[in-house]
Amino acid sequence: MRVTVIGTGYVGTVTGACLAFLGHRVTCVDTDRTKIEKLRIGEMPIYEPGLKELIEVAQEKGGIDFDTDVKRAVPESDVIFIAVGTPPLPSGESNLAYLESAARSIGAAMDASKFRVVVNKSTVPVGCGNLVETLVREGLTEANPEMAGGVRFGVASNPEFLREGSAIHDSLYPDRIVVGAEDEETVRTMRALYEPLVEQTFVDPSFAPRPRGVAERTGAKAPMVTTTLTSAEMIKYSANAxxxxxxxxxxxxxxxxxxxxxxxxxxxxxxxxxxxxxxxxxxxxxxxxxxxxxxxxxxxxxxxxxxxxxxxxxxxxxxxxxxxxxxxxxxxxxxxxxxxxxxxxxxxxxxxxxxxxxxxxxxxxxxxxxxxxxxxxxxxxxxxxxxxxxxxxxxxxxxxxxxxxxxxxxxxxxxxxxxxxxxxxxxxxxxxxxxxxxxxxxxxxxxxxxxxxxxxxxxxxxxxxxxxxxxxxxxxxxxxxxxx
Ligand SMILES: NC(=O)c1ccc[n+]([C@@H]2O[C@H](COP(=O)([O-])OP(=O)(O)OC[C@H]3O[C@@H](n4cnc5c(N)ncnc54)[C@H](O)[C@@H]3O)[C@@H](O)[C@H]2O)c1
Missing domain, CATH: 3.40.50.720 (NAD(P)-binding Rossmann-like Domain)
Structure with missing residues (x-):
């Protein structure tokens, strides 16, 4: 599948690299030009064991590139991940400014050529699935008012549970994958995207070997839990709490x-x-x-x-x-x-x-x-x-x-x-x-x-x-x- 990941921080870079490693064609986008330039020449903007090696292998599998412009990547994509920061405001509530700007920019770059799923991977408060849908639509309507009615997309919440320091291992061998969505087409797309992870059909890389527990599991080896949008959002917060x-x-x-x-x-x-x-x-x-x-x-x-x-x-x-x-x-x-x-x-x-x-x-x-x-x-x-x-x-x-x-x-x-x-x-x-x-x-x-x-x-x-x-x-x- 064609995938865009917006935000090349700890979560976005690892997610993009893992999905490309699994065979998807990935573009990682960030507004921070310095990060993108580093990634383009194989330098990691963050320290995460195994990430450099994973990106090298991913280049040969699905392929991964890095860009500063959402408009170039979104039109071809089947799935677009939002993995931007959601830092706290002094009141404790999440600052959603980056999420909002990313969602609008996705909308502005969309066309009617295919169905797409916009995925919230950032940790976002309850209700942000709805918010993202509204913002994507607003971005779309502002940029392309005549096309807006014909553009089809779904929104999913797919919270991330990786731990920094073992992010590659956690992403390739997750305890579970949580997907919240409100329609079948979105769930089907997410299932197809994650199938190699769920079934563990990939050959494990030497720098992140498959743990025995996962190899021996029967049935879905990395279970995918599908829920409503709101439950998925609550799962992430409840787990961390x-x-x-x-x-x-x-x-x-x-x-x-x-x-x-x-x-x-x-x-x-x-x-x-x-x-x-x-x-x-x-x-x-x-x-x-x-x-x-x-x-x-x-x-x-x-x-x-x-x-x-x-x-x-x-x-x-x-x-x-x-x-x-x-x-x-x-x-x-x-x-x-x-x-x-x-x-x-x-x-x-x-x-x-x-x-x-x-x-x-x-x-x-x-x-x-x-x-x-x-x-x-x-x-x-x-x-x-x-x-x-x-x-x-x-x-x-x-x-x-x-x-x-x-x-x-x-x-x-x-x-x-x-x-x-x-x-x-x-x-x-x-x-x-x-x-x-x-x-x-x-x-x-x-x-x-x-x-x-x-x-x-x-x-x-x-x-x-x-x-x-x-x-x-x-x-x-x-x-x-x-x-x-
Ligand atoms: N770090 C973790 O261990 C971890 C684990 C699970 C979930 N999360 C959640 O994932 C999200 C991302 O966390 P992180 O640690 O990767 O953040 P980060 O700050 O490392 O990276 C976020 C990136 O998004 C970019 N960005 C911001 N606005 C953008 C835009 N409009 N378009 C393109 N790029 C944009 C920033 O430049 C930055 O590079 C947060 O919501 C966080 O709570 C983080």
Whole structure:
């Protein structure tokens, strides 16, 4: 099929590349000329493992090109995806300006030569399916009033569930594909588009091998859930709200564990093995971040408010997360008393590993607060330092070439992002370079015993031995394990 994807950010570029990899002919469009020029010469405007390789293979399969002009791509397309940003306004509601402009430009470029589906892949509040239909029609009527009546199109909501850092894997092997639509022709078109994904008929690429679970599934290997437009829109918000809630819950339990002397990692393992709960997203830490959770929970709250629903759980979820980011500051104060004039080293800046995305990253809030309190900051992140320098020039951070240089003469080290390479750091070398070997492990990445053996004064999040002498269970000597 012929496909246009509008917006070449994290979602649009990955979606376009995957669809071309599956054999569709794709054009990705963006108003940002710099991004398009980079993509044309094979440079990625974002950091996403496997994306460059996928685009190279996609060129040989269905073919993918990059353009700044919607008008060139839309007339030939069967399916047009909108994957533009929907950032939050100060009120919490989603800023729909990019969506609106994209929908109008699609309308203005349409003709009567065939039936097309316009797909909302951006995360948009309930009712945006209708809004897009209206805007496409308005764009069409303004540009081509005489043709408008003869142009046929359907609107679908196809929310995206990929996670930055594993976006290629998530797009090729989704747990489910959600399509909301109000007419059969639109559903049929979307089914045809996604058939290779649903049936998993493609040969998996070496850089994103098919997981065993998917290969072994019978029937539709990536189930497609078809719903109304409104249900699909609600599914996306509810999924993100629930995931944010799971993390927030773990953090709240962590704070209680710390007081009562329990170990949150043990508690979460103990509850996660209950199949009704599941082990994912139960890692306590210094709070979630990223471009989606905060914005989506706020947007859902706003929608609830518009309909007079008092969504207390959603409100609490945001509040708990805001508080959790301050836990690091409290722990630093407990260990160092005075933060003014102290040097704090941050390990990790990206909101999570394997991405350069800093949107709503906890590191930013922590850095701002520490700077306000008079601390000096050193930092190291394997990927996100350039983005941080560029996007946050006011943050006075001394960027370092590696974790060891970040630790040099620091009074405390804070693990902010659990990049896998940090797990194998030589803790002894880190501690020996510091003025004061304090380690605040904001992601419970390190073993408290090992950190203490390396000379650190260690504090994790919700760990029973934050105040202890390093023995996990000094009396019983029990180590938590799961027998398989
Ligand atoms: N990033 C994620 O992990 C993720 C996951 C699931 C869903 N989403 C949702 O997907 C949407 C896109 O997110 P993203 O992270 O890819 O955003 P992004 O900011 O990385 O990219 C959006 C792109 O759209 C372009 N754009 C804006 N208006 C345009 C227009 N009128 N025509 C052409 N291009 C235009 C921008 O220049 C930008 O390159 C959002 O609604 C987001 O909530 C994001």
């Amino acid at each position: 629930f995931l944010a809630l799971k993390i927030g819950f773990s953090n709240e339990i962590a704070n209680i564990c710390e007081r009562v002397g329990a170990e949150v990692t043990e508690v979460m393992m103990g509850i996660g093995l209950d199949s009704r709960i599941g082990t994912a997203f139960l890692n306590a830490g210094l709070g979630w971040g990223g471009s989606c959770f905060g914005k989506d929970v706020s947007s859902l709250l706003h929608t609830a408010g518009e309909y007079g629903v008092n969504a207390r759980i959603l409100e609490a979820s945001l509040a708990v997360n805001r508080m959790q980011r301050n836990v690091v500051i409290q722990k630093l104060q407990e260990k160092l008393y005075i933060l003014k004039g102290r040097t704090i080293a941050l390990l990790g800046l990206a909101f999570k590993p394997n991405t350069d995305d800093l949107r709503d990253a906890p590191s930013l809030q922590i850095a701002e607060k520490l700077l306000q309190m008079g601390a000096r900051l050193r930092a190291y992140d394997p990927i996100a330092m350039d983005a941080c320098r560029e996007q946050h020039p006011n943050l006075r951070i001394c960027y370092c070439n590696d974790a060891l240089s970040a630790a040099e003469h620091a009074d405390a080290l804070v693990l902010v992002t659990e990049w896998p390479e940090f797990a194998s750091l030589d803790l002894g070398s880190l501690a020996s370079r510091m003025n004061n070997p304090v380690l605040i492990d904001g992601r419970n990445l390190f073993s408290p015993e090992k950190a203490r053996a390396a000379g650190f004064e260690y504090a994790g999040i919700g760990r029973s031995n934050n105040r202890g002498n390093g023995q996990l269970h000094p009396v019983r000597g029990v180590k938590t394990t799961v027998a398989s």
